[in-house]
Amino acid sequence: xxxxxxxxxxxxxxxxxxxxxxxxxxxxxxxxxxxxxxxxxxxxxxxxxxxxxxxxxxxxxxxxxxxxxxxxxxxxxxxxxxxxxxxxxxxxxxxxxxxxxxxxxxxxxxxxxxxxxxxxxxxxxxxxxxxxxxxxxxxxxxxxxxxxxxxxxxxxxxxxxxxx
Numbered sequence: 001x002x003x004x005x006x007x008x009x010x011x012x013x014x015x016x017x018x019x020x021x022x023x024x025x026x027x028x029x030x031x032x033x034x035x036x037x038x039x040x041x042x043x044x045x046x047x048x049x050x051x052x053x054x055x056x057x058x059x060x061x062x063x064x065x066x067x068x069x070x071x072x073x074x075x076x077x078x079x080x081x082x083x084x085x086x087x088x089x090x091x092x093x094x095x096x097x098x099x100x101x102x103x104x105x106x107x108x109x110x111x112x113x114x115x116x117x118x119x120x121x122x123x124x125x126x127x128x129x130x131x132x133x134x135x136x137x138x139x140x141x142x143x144x145x146x147x148x149x150x151x152x153x154x155x156x157x158x159x160x161x162x163x164x
Contacts, residue, residue, distance in 0.1 A: 020108060021106070021107070021110065021113040021117060022107045022108060023106055023107075023109075024104065024105045024107065025104055025126070026070070026105050027103040028100070028103075028126055028129055029102075030133060031100065033097070034095075034098075035095070035141060037094045038095070039092065043083070043094075044142055048083055048084070050144065051081035051083045051093040051143075052082050052084075053080070053081050054082070055078070055148065056076075056078040057076065057078075058075075058076040058078075059075055059119050059123045059153070059156070061073045061118035064103070069105050069106050071104045071106060071118055072101055073101060073102050073119075073122040073123060074099050074100070075100050075101070075123050075126055075130050076098070076100075077098045077131070078097050078098075079094075079138075080094075080095050080096075093143070094138065094143060098130060098134055100129060100133060102122055102125070116157065120153045120154050121153075123151075124151075127151055127153075131147075134146050
């Protein structure tokens with residue numbers, strides 16, 4: 001074995017590639033939740049079909065104070081269900097606001113990789129848990145569970161960047 005081959009096999013040697021940026025979830029949690037049924041109990045006494053749903057989704061990331069590698073990524077889901085009130089304006093059936101967050105440790109992330117990791121990769125990882133919270137809340141409130149489809153966070157990121 002030649003000396004050059006020995007250097008090539010050592011970790012951190014000249015031929016090793018830079019580490020792949022990774023986001024490791026330290027913890028996931030419901031940061032806040034609000035659920036209201038403004039027209040209760042009447043909305044349950046005389047249900048009139050499925051309400052029209054309006055969903056909003058937002059992603060926010062911030063560095064944890066005092067740490068160079070820890071970030072909090074919060075996924076906010078807002079769901080409003082409205083029922084037609086005949087000739088009047090639609091009436092609110094329920095309103096849900098959920099902030100589901102993750103504490104994330106970034107490893108090997110360059111400044112260029114930071115935003116895509118925090119605004120695309122991490123939200124995609126925590127989205128299934130956040131949508132489960134929404135489905136459980138609506139079901140427990142006596143309504144059909146709101147079942148959200150998977151979200152393309154990369155497309156949302158591109159739209160957000162184009163608008164900025």
